[in-house]
Amino acid sequence: MENNGRRKFLGVCLAGASAAAAAAAVYPVFRYLAPRSDQQGSNKVEFAESDLPAGEAKFFEYAGSSAVLVKTSAGAVVALSAVCTHLGCIVQWEKDKQDFLCPCHAGRYTPDGTVVSGPPPRPLAKIPVSVANGKITVG
Amino acid sequence: MALIKRLYNWLDLRIGAKEIVEQELTGYLLPRNINEWYSLGSVLLVIFTLQVVTGLLLLVYYVPDAEKAFKSVTYIMNELPYGWLIRLCHAVGSNMMVAVLIMHMLSTLFMKSYKSPRELNWLTGFLLFTLVQGISLTGYLLPWSQLSFWATTVATNSAAAIPVVGPYLVEFLRGSKLVGPATLGRFFALHVGVIPAVIAGLIGAHLFCLKRTGISTPPFGDQVETGSHWNPEHYRYESHPGGIPFFPNYALQDLTSIGVYFAVFLAVVFFAPNLLFTPDAFIPANAFQTPAHIKPEWYFLANYQTLKIFPSELLGLSVQAAAMTFLALLPFIDRSPERNPFKRPLFLVCFFGGFLLWVGLSVWGHYS
Numbered sequence: 388m389e390n391n392g393r394r395k396f397l398g399v400c401l402a403g404a405s406a407a408a409a410a411a412a413v414y415p416v417f418r419y420l421a422p423r424s425d426q427q428g429s430n431k432v433e434f435a436e437s438d439l440p441a442g443e444a445k446f447f448e449y450a451g452s453s454a455v456l457v458k459t460s461a462g463a464v465v466a467l468s469a470v471c472t473h474l475g476c477i478v479q480w481e482k483d484k485q486d487f488l489c490p491c492h493a494g495r496y497t498p499d500g501t502v503v504s505g506p507p508p509r510p511l512a513k514i515p516v517s518v519a520n521g522k523i524t525v526g
Numbered sequence: 527m528a529l530i531k532r533l534y535n536w537l538d539l540r541i542g543a544k545e546i547v548e549q550e551l552t553g554y555l556l557p558r559n560i561n562e563w564y565s566l567g568s569v570l571l572v573i574f575t576l577q578v579v580t581g582l583l584l585l586v587y588y589v590p591d592a593e594k595a596f597k598s599v600t601y602i603m604n605e606l607p608y609g610w611l612i613r614l615c616h617a618v619g620s621n622m623m624v625a626v627l628i629m630h631m632l633s634t635l636f637m638k639s640y641k642s643p644r645e646l647n648w649l650t651g652f653l654l655f656t657l658v659q660g661i662s663l664t665g666y667l668l669p670w671s672q673l674s675f676w677a678t679t680v681a682t683n684s685a686a687a688i689p690v691v692g693p694y695l696v697e698f699l700r701g702s703k704l705v706g707p708a709t710l711g712r713f714f715a716l717h718v719g720v721i722p723a724v725i726a727g728l729i730g731a732h733l734f735c736l737k738r739t740g741i742s743t744p745p746f747g748d749q750v751e752t753g754s755h756w757n758p759e760h761y762r763y764e765s766h767p768g769g770i771p772f773f774p775n776y777a778l779q780d781l782t783s784i785g786v787y788f789a790v791f792l793a794v795v796f797f798a799p800n801l802l803f804t805p806d807a808f809i810p811a812n813a814f815q816t817p818a819h820i821k822p823e824w825y826f827l828a829n830y831q832t833l834k835i836f837p838s839e840l841l842g843l844s845v846q847a848a849a850m851t852f853l854a855l856l857p858f859i860d861r862s863p864e865r866n867p868f869k870r871p872l873f874l875v876c877f878f879g880g881f882l883l884w885v886g887l888s889v890w891g892h893y894s
Contacts, residue, residue: 415607415611415612416583416608416612419583419606419607419608419612420583420586421607423606
């Protein structure tokens with residue numbers, strides 16, 4: 388009985404030490420491979436207002452993802468995520484139709500990101516944008 | 527525990543797990559006088575596995591391009607979380623692999639385990655030794671530092687001493703007249719693809735020979751079996767009836783040796799990380815500026831010094847080639863059935879004399 392108790396105690400100690408060693412080996416590997424938060428791109432992007440004529444769109448990298456800036460024919464400036472809410476493809480601006488088309492499964496969005504047709508379940512995510520002194524500031 | 531037992535029974539019903547365990551672990555009997563030196567093969571398997579794992583992790587961020595290689599290694603070392611740990615484990619591990627391999631070969635030599643019928647075990651082991659040197663040499667260039675660039679220049683230049691084809695061989699090795707981006711490309715392919723695959727295959731062949739021949743009995747200690755009982759007319763597996771089981775008895779010795787290895791290995795990684803790096807290892811390669819006193823890695827120092835002491839490089843190379851060929855073919859040259867080194871004074875003198883000569887040349891090479 389005493390022997391069994393000692394054997395069990397040593398077994399538990401060995402299992403604990405092995406688990407600690409495994410964790411000590413796995414943690415650095417996880418940290419090494421994990422995406423880095425400081426490399427997610429800038430959270431504030433500026434453009435000159437003159438770079439974006441009415442009816443045009445400008446694609447750019449924002450916070451580690453793709454975004455798009457649109458100036459509608461009416462002159463309103465909108466910033467949206469360019470990632471389609473269906474399966475994550477990047478939407479394309481159709482200047483002649485003044486809408487966004489996702490080339491993967493033909494999802495269509497209006498210039499303010501609302502779904503017009505196709506499979507996307509949600510509108511394109513909006514990004515805060517302001518225009519002042521001839522500068523467009525996203526974020 | 528009950529769950530593990532149930533899982534084990536479930537597996538046994540499907541793949542005969544108990545039979546494998548009985549045959550390969552608990553019923554795999556080893557000589558009663560087996561010693562700790564026999565566990566170095568298991569230590570080497572662990573080191574090789576660790577080199578593969580850390581090498582794959584380094585591949586995630588390393589860029590094999592002469593313009594970007596040094597920067598990518600600096601990024602791994604200085605900016606990635608624990609990148610320094612993974613890179614140091616790989617760099618220190620490669621040196622440890624050579625050191626443990628030399629110990630494994632020395633113990634095999636001393637205990638005469640290379641003798642008939644184990645010629646193939648020795649030959650595959652010897653080939654593994656040269657390939658490990660090759661993988662270390664090719665890996666040395668990859669950080670693209672002054673140290674790696676110029677050490678590779680010196681090492682590849684030695685081949686120029688071979689008559690007629692020497693200069694072309696050097697150019698072929700480098701992919702260009704001098705060490706450059708072309709050299710990095712081919713050394714990278716050799717280091718991460720070709721040589722590891724051949725090493726893995728040879729490890730398989732080495733273990734296959736070990737399993738088919740049976741483990742040798744140490745020529746000293748209790749229950750010594752002196753002389754060779756092997757009959758060259760028939761294949762015979764050298765079994766050890768009444769011996770100790772591999773599991774759990776010798777597996778515990780393997781674990782102990784692996785533990786001791788990790789203590790030494792991690793002590794270098796954590797307390798002497800710069801042991802293997804000279805200041806030139808922290809400067810990017812510059813093809814127009816040779817640093818003073820470039821030396822090869824410690825395990826090539828004896829070769830380096832041998833080349834220097836002979837009046838012609840060809841003679842130096844020939845002496846080394848002869849020594850390596852002699853070592854590779856030793857089981858075919860040394861045919862005496864006596865395996866106890868203490869009953870073979872000439873062998874003892876050659877063994878210790880050869881080892882001291884190698885150490886002496888290495889120390890001389892280091893300080894020359």
